[in-house]
Amino acid sequence: MITKNMTIADVVKAYPNAIEILKDFHVDYCCGGNDKLEDAVRELGLDPKSFIDLLNKKLKEKAEQGQDEPVLKVEQLMAMEVNELIDYIIVTHHKKERNLIQETDELMNKVLLAHYERHTKQLVSLHALFSDLRKELLEHFAKEEKLIFSYMKNDLSQEYEYEYVKELENEHEAAGNIIKEIEACTNHFTLPANVCNSYQLLFQKMQELIEDIYIHIFTENSILFPKYEGGIKE
Ligand SMILES: [Fe+2]
Ligand SMILES: [Fe+2]
Structure with missing residues (x-):
């Protein structure tokens, strides 16, 4: 489960498939990896809670549909x-x-x-x-x-x-x-x-x-x- 206190790097390490979703919303997971997810999302003008809920929902759907083969073998x-x-x-x-x-x-x-x-x-x-x-x-x-x-x-x-x-x-x-x-x-x-x-x-x-x-x-x-x-x- 992704929570607001995680850094972006923590998110990608725990859920490599989050990359696809982060990319769609232009969240910088490479150089901005040490930033807290909550802060990065807020800076992009998005509501952190809604974004994190969406991220968890999409990752759950991917897992249920068997589409959770990681894009990055962390x-x-x-x-x-x-x-x-x-x-x-x-x-x-x-x-x-x-x-x-x-x-x-x-x-x-x-x-x-x-x-x-x-x-x-x-x-x-x-x-x-x-x-x-x-x-x-x-x-x-x-x-x-x-x-x-x-x-x-x-x-x-x-x-x-x-x-x-x-x-x-x-x-x-x-x-x-x-x-x-x-x-x-x-x-x-x-x-x-x-x-x-x-x-x-x-x-x-x-x-x-x-x-x-x-x-x-x-x-x-x-x-x-x-x-x-x-x-x-x-
Ligand atoms: Fe290199
Ligand atoms: Fe390098």
Whole structure:
């Protein structure tokens, strides 16, 4: 049962299927994971009690209909050792997102050129935002893989562990802020009327990328980092 005092990360860890519902209401479960559900919902202009009742009702319905196969295998991830979890993140998220960034980048350029005159405002803003996101992510993945994850794996960074985690969390927040601007610029990926297949595919790929980033950041911020920090301090 979800209650108002839970943080958003507590909700997702206990009920991974809540992700779908949180997403529909634009509740930020990745960078905002440490916020209390009640506060986050109130900030979005929703009534916390009604929202939490709805969340519990929808999760119960999903369970009754047998649709409760978790979208994120939280229990499995929580049980992994730090090294195993880092490898999982690289193989599952970094690899997938690098491919999606490349596909989106090609589509972005194609659509920018084909629809520049008709959709200048949206496409110019989206192009700038996507370029920023692309840069942030590719540098961030390189920093994780080549530097900080190696330190974490080999436990070489004891005196700096907090700074490293903080640095990555700040970069997640920066990426999260760009994503919020992309969602605003596309009105949460609502297509303009009468657009071509490439425009549709661009929105679809970008949305797929963003959904993966949300789960990726949640996994690092709320599962990997607490595990790592806990391990060092003990
Ligand atoms: Fe990562
Ligand atoms: Fe990261």
